[in-house]
Structure formats: C-alpha cells, structure tokens
Amino acid sequence: MDSSGSPHGVAPLSGPRFMIGTFAVALATFMNVLDSSIANVAIPTLSGNLGVSVDEGTWVITLFAAANAVAIPLTGWLTQRVGQVRLFVWAILLFVLSSAACGLAPNLAVLLVARVVQGAVAGPLVPLSQALLLASFRKEKSASALSLWAMTATVGPIAGPALGGWITDSYSWSWIFYINVPVGLFAAGAIWAIYRDRETPSRKLPIDKFGVISLIIWVGSLQVMLDKGKDLDWFNSPLIWTLGIVAVVVFAFFVIWELTDERPVIDLRLFKGRNFLGGTIAISVAYAVFFANLVILPQWIQGFLGYRAVDAGLATAPLGVFAVILAPVMGKIMPRSDMRVLATLAFLGFAGVFYMRSLYTTEVDRYTLVLPTLLQGIPTALFFTPLTAIILSGLPSEKIPAAAGLSNFVRIFAGAVGTSLVSTGWNNRTILHHARLMEQASVDNPTFTGAIESIERTLNVGTPQALAFFESSLNVQATMLGLNDIFWLSAVIFIAIVPLIWVTRPTQDASNSAVAAGGH
Template sequence: MSQPNAAPASAPPTPPSPPPPLEGGKLVLATIAVALATFMNVLDTSIANVAIPTISGNLGVSVDEGTWVITVFAAANAVSIPLTGWLTQRIGQVKLFVGAILAFVVASWLCGIAPTLPILLLARIFQGAVAGPLIPLSQAILLGSYPKEKSSTALALWAMTATVGPIAGPALGGWITDSYSWSWIFYINIPVGIFAAGVTWMIYRTRESPIRKLPIDVVGLALLITWVASLQVMLDKGKDLDWFSSPVIVILGVTALISFAFFLVWELTEENPIVDLRLFQQRNFLGGTIAISVAYGVFFGNLVLLPQWMQEYLNYRSVDAGLVTAPLGVFAVLLAPVMGRVLPRSDARVIATLAFVGFAIVFYMRSKYVIEIDTWHLVLPTLLQGIPMALFFVPLTSIILSGQPPNKIPAAAGLSNFARVFCGAVGTSIAGNEWNNRTVLHHARLTEQASINNPLFNQQMDATQTLLHLNPLSAHALFDFTVNTQAAMMGLNDIFFVSAIIFILIIPLIWITRPSKGGGGPDAAGAH
C-alpha cells in the first residue's frame, strides 16, 4: 500500500531555476561586455577583405593564395559553431564564453605576428575555431540577463553589434592597412577582448549554467569537418581548376556529398549528437533558419563583391571602398533599439517580410549601376539598405528561438548561426564565381564584332587613334579596357538583379512559421 509514496523518489530531479535578470548599471555593463565580444568576432569575418592585397604582397604570395586568410577562418568558424550546445553542457556557458574570448585574443596576437602565410593560416584556423561559441552564447547570455518581457530589447542590442561588424570591417580594415600595418587589424582585438572577458567573468561567474558530462560524438564531428572543408575548398578553388574537369574538384565534390549524407544519418540516430538536427522538426526553427541563412548568404556575398568591384574597376582605394559601405550601419544602428519596442507588439513575420522586400528594392537599385556612376549613387542604396538590415536579424532570431526550452537555446542558436555563417561563406564563393561567369559571357557578346576582318571595327579603331592621338596598340588596349570594364559592370548588375529576385522568392519561408507569443519574443527567452 505504500508503493505510491515511493514514486516521487524515482522522479527525475527538477532542473535548477535560472538566476534572476540583471538590473541597473550591472545590466548595462554586462550588455556592453557581451556586445563587444560579439562585435570583435563578427568584425573579423570581413576586416581582412580589403587588406588581402597588402597581406599577400608583404608575405610574398599571390592574391589568390591570400584569400585563404578569409576562407579558412570562415570554414573553421562554421565547423565550431554547432559544438556550442555540447560544449556548453560540458563546461558551462560562462566559462566557455570567457575562455573563447581569451583564446580569440591569443589567436589574434598570433595572426598579427605571423611571418609567413602558412603560420598566418594556422592562426586564422585557430581564431575561427575558438570564435564559434561567441555568437550563440552571446545571444543566450543576453537573453538570460533581461526579463522575459524585455527579450526583444536584448535581441535588438545583440543585432546592433552583429550588424555593424561586417559593415565596419572593410572601412576599418582599409584605414588600418593604409595608415599603419595589416597586423593591427588583428592586434585591435587584444584590448577589446581582455576588457570583455574581465567584465563578463566579474558579473556572470556566479550565474553559471548546469553542467552535464555528455560523451563526445567523435564520428559526427569528423563527418562535419570533412563535408564542410571539402565543400568550401571545392567552391573556392573550382574556378581556378576549371571545376569538374579537374579530378581534384571531382574528388572534393564526391567527398562532400558522401560525408554529408553519412553525417545526416549518423546525427539523426545518435543519442548524443554533436549537432542536434532534430531541431529542424520544429516549424519555426526550420523556416527561420533557412530564411536567415539564404538571406545572409546573398547579403554577405554582395558585401564582398561591391568593394572589390570599386577597387578593380573604379580605382577606389581600399579605405575609400570600405567607407562607401559604411553608411549601411547608419539606419541599422538607429533603428535596432526601436525594434526592441516594436517587435513585442507586432508579428515578427510581417517585419521580416518588410526586411526582405527592402533588400529586394536596394539590390534592384544597384542592378541599374553604370560605369560612370558617382559616389553619391553608390552610397544611396547602401544607406537605404540599413533600414531592412535593422528589420532583419531581430525578428528572424526571435522566430528561430521561439518556443525553445532554456537548455535548448544554446544548441538552437549555435545550429542556426552555423547555417548562417556557412551560407555566408558559400554565398561569397558562389557570388564571386557567378560574377566571373557573367563577366566572361558579356565580354564575349560585346566583342562578337571586334575582328580585324570587320570593316566597321577597323573604322572605329582608326577614328579612336585619330581623335585621341593614339598608336594602333594603344587604341586596341583602350578598347579592351573599356570592354572589360563594361562586361564586369553588366555581370555585377546581373548578380544584383538575381539577388533581388532571391529575396522575394524566400519570403514564403517566413510564413511557414507560427506567430510567436508576445509578438515575437522567444517564449523561453531567458528561461524565466
């Protein structure tokens, strides 16, 4: 008869209650520290873009080899992000976050002192790997620091720093490279990281998350590294090796496909997977993650192409090309805090839709660029793009994390950020390859009649020589330069136009999600 009384003893232990929200000056200081760690990480995804020619020259390698400085960071970062959920449960989110910041500082110092390209690449791999937990943990820590009703404000503050990083990167990197040395684009992380780690530990060391000793999924981790690395190298080197006419590219493609298939099967059947793919069973996580990943891939790919085009074909200095992209942050920063107030009273799906429509309008405006364009018409779409940027991260992040239990937020944030960062790297490679392909196509069309057997072409060359007082060789060189510039412009316009179409086509992904309770804030935000 006493058997029912024994039931409570066998019930699973109740998880400890999360610590209460922070208040006052402590909350402000904590937000600044966490935001700086996020900014430091995101900044390094783009700060080296405009410095690649200088780095390559100083280290005695080609520009193509120098681009691996960007590629290896992105690949290592993408692989390590999904480990956040597992590492958090093994180490604790506060210890992991602070440790990742300090490791990032050490990696930045190693990048700055690197005397050769191989050493720099190893340091960048280390830097990208330790940076993985920073973004998802910064989201989780901020959500746990604010009251549930202020979760949208927390996400808005996080989005402000995540948005400004890629925007400030090219401008800051160009200025530092031109004014000082490329090493300083890495050294600037040292004081920022030390401050962020010290303040974070001081405030959060008594707010550590519960720790569980879970076994590591070695097979899943190995498969993840294999397919991500194979696919990224294939995309980066495909153009140089003439794609699938090269046995190397074929091997990389087959390796990526097979390892990805095994990765899916293994992770869906493993008891403690390194990546919890079961999160995609939730409609909000599925739709929100795919939408934000594809959108970020298109956005970041264009963000890399624009300054590259300005430097190569408009003769802009690296710092000037970076400054043209800087106005993107004006509206993004000004409107981000407003989103924290508007989102709880709105449907996050409507706001995200407006963001995608805004992106489509901006890219359509850019598709009308001409080679004689002035700086103002370059800056205007960039300035306006800050509006959809402000409407982009917060509602989609809110949709993705909506309904997640407290212990799943780090894993969900980690997996969604992995997909976003990886799509950013893939989008950059695809955008660069497609720009090259469209440029070649337009060049062929523009030169169809450019033959010495065409009397009209010869007549035009004679007129050019007479008008500009050029010899035949100079006249043909001028013609070739003009055609190359025009073909590149037309190819870039094609990329911009297709980007606008993609943003419209992915809007339905937003609407397969369910509206979040409380107008868009995560139900489990902060886990209170």
C-alpha cells in the same frame, strides 16, 4: 520564474552591471564578426610582406571560415559540458591569444595555424552572445536584447573592410589582429566579473566522436572547395572533384549518424519544428545573398571604379547608419508586431535596394553609388531580429544553445556558399557579356572601325594602342553588365523567398526565446 520576470530564478541585470555586461557581450560579438571580414582588404599587402602569392594569402580567409563553421554547431554540446559563462570567457581569451599569434606570425604557415585556432574558438561566441543578452534583459525587453545583438552582428562585417583598409594603409597588416587583444581582454574581464555568478549547470557528457570527425571532414572539404573553386576552375580541377566527393559522401554519413545516435553532437531533430526549419532556411538564404553582395560590391568599387581600399570600405559603411538608429526602435515595435510581417518588409526592402543597384552604370556618381547602401540599412534592421525570434520561439530552455548554434552555423555556411556562387556567377556573366559585345568588333562593322579611328585621333595613338584601349573599355562594360545581372537576380531571390517566412507559426515577440535562454 521569479518576480523579476527572468526564468529559473536568475534575475535580469540592472544598473551599471546591466550596462557594462551588455556592452561587453556586444563588444565580444562585434570583435568576432569584424574579424570575419577585416582581413579581406589586407590580403594583397599581407601576401607581399610574407613573400607569397595572393592566392596563397587567401587561405587566411578560407581556413578561418572553415574552422569557424565547424565550431559553431558544437556550441550546444560544449555549453552543457563546460558551462555557458565559462565557455564564453575561455573562447574570448583564446581568441585574444590566437589574434596575437596571427600578428606575430613570421611566415604564412604559422599565420594559417593561428587563424585555424582563431576561427575555431570564435565559433561559440555568436550563439552564446545571443543567450547571454537574452538572459540579461527582462522578459518583456527580450526584443531589445535581440535588436542589440543584431546591430553588433550587422555592423561588424560592414565596418571590417573600411577598418581593415585604414589600418593596413596607415600602419601594418599585423594591427588588424592586434586590435583584438585590448578589446578581448576588457570583454572577458567584464563578462567574468558580472556573469560568473550566473553560470549554467555543467555535466559530463560523452562526446559523439564519429559525429565530430565527420562534421570536420565534410564542412572542411566543402568550405575549401567553395573558396578555391573559382581559382582552380572548379570541376576541371582534380582537387575540387576530390573535395566535392568527400564532402557529399561524408555529409550523407553525418546526417544518418546524427539522426540515429542517442547523444548526437548536433541535434538535427530541431529541423522538425516548423518555426526553426522555416526561419533557418529563410535567414540563411537571405544572408547568403546579403553577404555575397557585401563581398563583391567593394571588389567592383576598387577594381573598376578606382577607389582605394579604405574609400571602398567607406562607400559601403553607410549601410550601418539605419541599422544602428533603428535597433532601439525595433526593440519597441517587436512586442506589438507579427515577426513574419517585419521579416517580409525586410525582404521586400532588400529587393528594392538590389533593383536600384541593377541600374548602375560605369559612370555612376558617388551619390547614386551610396544611396542604395544607406537605404539598405532599413531592411537590415528588420532582418536579423524578427527571424532570430521566430527561430528560437517555442523551444525548451535546454535546446536554446544547440538551436542558436545550429541556425547560426547554417546561416554563416550559407554565406560562404552564396559568396562562392555569386563570385562565379559574376565571372560567368561577365564572360558572356564580353563575348556578346565582341560580336560587334569586326573590321566589316563601320561603327567599330569608326570608334577605333576616333580613339586614335583623340588619344593620338596608333591602331594597336587604340585596340587595347577599346578592349579595356569593353572589359569594364562587360563587368558592369555582369554585376547588374547579379543585382537583379538578388532582388528576385528576396521576393521569391518571402513565402518561407509564412511557413512559420505566428510569434508576436521574443518572449519565448528569453524564457528559454534563462535555463540552459
């Protein structure tokens, strides 16, 4: 290690090179995570313009997520094969090219192909951005590097719905992809100019063909099953059954093969480490609940509170306020703190926020709606950075790219699973509450008949219209009660997974991570 505090003789960046380099890496990360959510609110408009149904349009999200999930764990192998900086720059440039292709797509088929490419090349961006940022900072500032990364990774999905809604309403859905072009070109140029003399060694490694093929099959099958399960009524659909069986069988083969192969494409032996195992499970379960709620909250705000897409996005945007403000603070307190304590405080904070949301009613005002979202920024700032430090701590330098790729893969895939389970759970609880409320809707119940008569007088309508109005109101109430159940269960889950944090060994800062990041 040189006197600068950077491992393997590579000095940390300083001055303008440091500022521009870290900004460019963070920008590339932001561009990637933003694209994971920006298309969500544009699906109805996009589908209409391309002449397809909304269900068909959702493949734009499904295929991006599936391709991204497959590519992320391959980062370790690709880094050793290509080199860290070269791989990062090429991934950005291909992301830019595929983004332009998405915007220019004349039909759904071309758009889906472009989204598959976009998702695949986006895979290495998140884990490599962690490694590049860690290598850019002095060892004692590695906590600040992780905090900066966590801030960009958190703000992207939050900003996505608001930005996507504004662009779609004001311009065209194509521009949600076009905006990546100037951003990506700047990031790629700046990163190559600053980091090319810091390239990591590359070597020709044989590819684990069976591992890659089986990974693509089981991840792709499971991702499509999760995304389409609700639309196809889950296991009442032969397609869902087929996808589920294929995913389970091929996953079993994949695990056995990767554990016995001399050069596995994904090093599952990383899970033998207590910190990697406990930290990865904790951050993945937490992210699954966090991200799933981030998806369904705007849906409820738009569908049942009557907010426009851009307003629904703005209602969730305050989450990023404390996440941004506290990022530099985290960089200062992490070196003096036990990561497990910070992560525990984050989980308890999330539990409190979701309990507040479980008290929502259909008459919720804007202040009551936004306050938990604003407060959620505090545990969000305490969430990613300490757990990432725990996961990467104590690993040898050559394991960092693979470990970062695998932990990010598990986390992002858990987000997909959580979103599917929460959406289905919300639907099922809504049906249950609807049935319970309807038990009182009987002509023998004087309260019900009195309510119908009151609606007739107030709205000056006949009985059929009054019954329709009653049914609509009942649906809104059932949906609210179902969502309250999801929020309450989310709070319970965050408390229940706190022990996972304490399975890990104590680590007081991210120094080990920074040391490791310098050598891959």
